Amino acid sequence: MATAEDIVITVGGNTTGNGSTTFVPQRVAAAPGDVVVFNFTNGNHTATQSTFSNPCIPAHETNVTINGFNSDFRNTQPGTSGSILTVPINEQNANDTFWFFDYNTCGEGGVGVINDNESSNETLAGFSRNAIRLNGTNSSNTTSTSYLTRPTTPPPPSTSPHKSAANRVFTVGAVGAIPLFIASLFV
Template sequence: MLSNAVLLAVFGLVSIVAAQSSSSVPAAQVTHVVTVHNNASATNGTSVFVPQVVNAALGETVFFNFTQGNHSATQSTFAAPCIPAHESNSTINGFDTGLRPAGNGTSVTSFVVVMNPDIVNKTLWFFDQTTCGIGGVGVINAGNVSATLETIDGFVRNAIRLNGTGATSSSSASSSATGGVGSGTTTGSDGSQSSPSSGNTGAALALPVVPAAAVAALMALGAALVL
């Protein structure tokens, strides 16, 4: 028959673990997956990014999954859709994956933009260096713009009208914010992260940390059993 010391230790441990699992384990992080693959036709690049428009809140992530073809996800501005943002506006340190040759699913890589407080209230226009001139563009949080004329349709028209001018300058090709294909996970000042990926794209759930009181309860239980 278990002694009183053993019972107290067990009940104390159960209470502590129950409190931890109900209050300390964060909810699963919301991840918006944007599949990046070949355009539907030689004259239409609007299906390179699927979906083309993403709405993401604070703390959520936008996961670019490069699965086919040779494409990039490069931040730009509405007025200059096919030019890297930092080249048309030096105050913007935009994200840039560089070209990611994924083949036909043989070299899948990923790139993550974390919606931190610095960027969550901004509209993040982006383009593909390969197909920008035929509409290969997209946007994160288009609803945050103050000028209602800045729409995804207008952005596509701008890209096609400018025919990709300046989309693949030598400086942007050599200064990718997170390195090229096969680089390890890195985090840029714009909140972006990049890494090779061929497995699960969801965010991992954090495990609860067992506090010192729980450890003490376990030690008491062990001592009681020995006695």
């Protein structure tokens, strides 16, 4: 019997201006029972689930059936305790692919994936190209580029009927849902 493990993705290693270094590693494989841990270590970043076709837009904004994970902005400094977001992988979602991005670096390739299908046409390289093509600084699509210019501080509390990121539920298929335990926005 395999034992479950924590798979850590470091967020914030982007000190070179290269968005592809925001998530290290950018690609992970996780088995049922594993927990993917986004460890925010440097800068003001997010880990936000999206879809392959809309790489820099939260998944629930393009597909209402996906109640994806979203860390919101986590502003951390080197040498501080940091902040984490955990994403559990269970039997119901073990075969799902989870595309994700950082609001601040998505248009520069600040994207990643959990459990991609290597034989699919939807690859990490393609997802990164789409993020840059649709949302990069050379993009002529002003609708998509608006996601690049999100504020670097968290927005004020919303009066919207939608749940906050801290109260969102991570959907695990038709079977049910489990709450995401999200660490404090600020350390």
